[in-house]
Amino acid sequence: MLIRNVRPLGEAACDILIEGGRIAAIGPSSAAPAGADVEKGRGLLALPGLVEGHSHLDKTLWGLGWYRNDVGPNLTDKIDNERRYRAETNHDAGAASLAMARRLLANGTTSVRTFVDVDTDAGLKHLHGVIATRGTMAPIQRMQVVAFPQSGILRMPGTDRLLDEAMTAGADVVGGLDPCGIDRDPVRHLDVVFGLAQKHGKPVDIHLHEPGEMGAFSLDLILERTAALGMRGSVVISHGFCLAMIEPAQRDALLARMAQWEVSIATTAAPSRPVPTVPMCRAAGVTLFAGNDGMRDTWGPYGTPDMLERAMIVGLRSNLRRDEELLWALETVSAAGARGCGFDGHVLEPGARADVVLVEAETVAEAVVSRSPRQLVVSGGRVIARGGSLVGGA
């Protein structure tokens, strides 16, 4: 396949040659190889495939009737309300996640990391649904499923066993959650999470909403275990609000240890919370990548299946204004997401997986702030979507 006349990340117009699902060459226009499909790029901007690095596809109510949110303000209010809602409505996490995965893909998102709740009410029901979605999407979208103890591990006895079963059932990542704040016993919580990671040989992704010194303490314990177990590059901290709440010297010491052990940060760039910013993480050499978190679920009404919109929010939250800075925002939903989650590709380079997104924009900055419609989405060398809609067969 040959994609003619596109501008990779706003560079000069060129052609992208794809062979065997990978980018074979990027260069000046030349004759198409015999039998190659040719796509006319019409001078459009080419972006790498986008990455949704932190989502909860099992929870979304996208496409269903409007959910009137009347939930209390505490984290446990939201957790308990959702568990009750899903039990009462017999929520179908498989159908919900599939619909959302397809919307994400139509908008150029070729890799997704999603958490899936594992708890003593629902057991592995949601997990099985999302694993089915992962299978359905596998040829055209890569999905990592995180077995996520949303209701806590110790708070709901039996959850540790369910997480173990979830990993055996095919989950890709072991999830954790606020070791102090939710389970109120950080050592035992982390023993379960890291124990399962060791047992199953899988990475870890821990939601850390805990503020200030409490969060810094949990992060310290996590880094200690990451080093002791040699899990370089296999640990993600989601949110990490505490890093934006502690003294700069303490923060920088933690970030230096994160950089050393390649512990990445997933952020939603929440406008209402203190968050690790793009410049902060770049200066420390820590990978920061982005995701929507919930998208229109019982937790809140926000979030859209468009990673360029998330990149815009990252840019707004980190006050990125210069064109070169907007490229950093794009990286949080592409190359950095791939690095943090361990997806290959998501760069426009020879040898990379051939995920390419074409948009009408003069520059990357314009694509981000305009959230330009996706004219063409190629995943693994196949045309998957045109004009924002999946093509037949996808």
Next chain:
Amino acid sequence: MLIRNVRPLGEAACDILIEGGRIAAIGPSSAAPAGADVEKGRGLLALPGLVEGHSHLDKTLWGLGWYRNDVGPNLTDKIDNERRYRAETNHDAGAASLAMARRLLANGTTSVRTFVDVDTDAGLKHLHGVIATRGTMAPIQRMQVVAFPQSGILRMPGTDRLLDEAMTAGADVVGGLDPCGIDRDPVRHLDVVFGLAQKHGKPVDIHLHEPGEMGAFSLDLILERTAALGMRGSVVISHGFCLAMIEPAQRDALLARMAQWEVSIATTAAPSRPVPTVPMCRAAGVTLFAGNDGMRDTWGPYGTPDMLERAMIVGLRSNLRRDEELLWALETVSAAGARGCGFDGHVLEPGARADVVLVEAETVAEAVVSRSPRQLVVSGGRVIARGGSLVGGA
């Protein structure tokens, strides 16, 4: 005119009767008066006309080629860069503001407050351009022009005289800017601003980016003058970052004085800055309303002519999640904007100016987070836009 079968702010379906450019009645369906135009509402959600409460229409580069931003990080870098850019390119503030005013209107924005730079380089050139736009739009969109000393008053001698001429030329509001931070002489700066307001009998809107105690000091001086001159309801503080940076007791004392003198706050809900939040202002009885600030100009690439998107950002910034809270977000771009700026209407009530916006959404919350396309825009009882485009003659 009769708009049939709409749901005002998500309430039960009803009809809206319009007579003489005002809402005459909202109630159950009845026979249309003889000769009345009838619009089928098809059960759509009805919103009041939207308000852009803080904008800089003279600066926008919307619709022009992409401006590559390579500007330094300081406020004065941005101010000086822009003044130089506009002089070099002979920027046409009239054409720019008209194009943006029309986009805002097509998206349901029937009232706009815009700042216009007045400085010793450009003189009143930008002001005359935007006043022409105000005149062109007058039958279908109300616009308030703020004579704004973007480059300072004392820092650029002669600006005080230009501001005086701007008010004589028809500006609606006297602008001010960081009395300590930019002009470095708060008393003389405020003497000019409040002196012109008194001389011309006009209200005041002061950009206050100053952080912490410095901003609180300037605000204290502003409130002192507001009270001394009896300017109740005639002063707006734009941004007011300081209110989110000082001790709660000090903040609450300032907010109480603002409530007493009906001093309102205009916010962009900047995700990267400490800002006064919706709950904070509601608790204090202070009117908080919203605007885009710059929209794609030399200051930065963000901002769109869609006030529902701004309401969403307000919601994200103040962490508004419950349906009743999303109604507060909508109010920052409708009723509260009208109250703060002194536009009448922007509520769906008998007697109010007949500005009505119809969108496809189940609830106000859905309209805000989906930024649902505007199916119909009525301004002063006239159909102005359909399906996001201005109708012929508008």
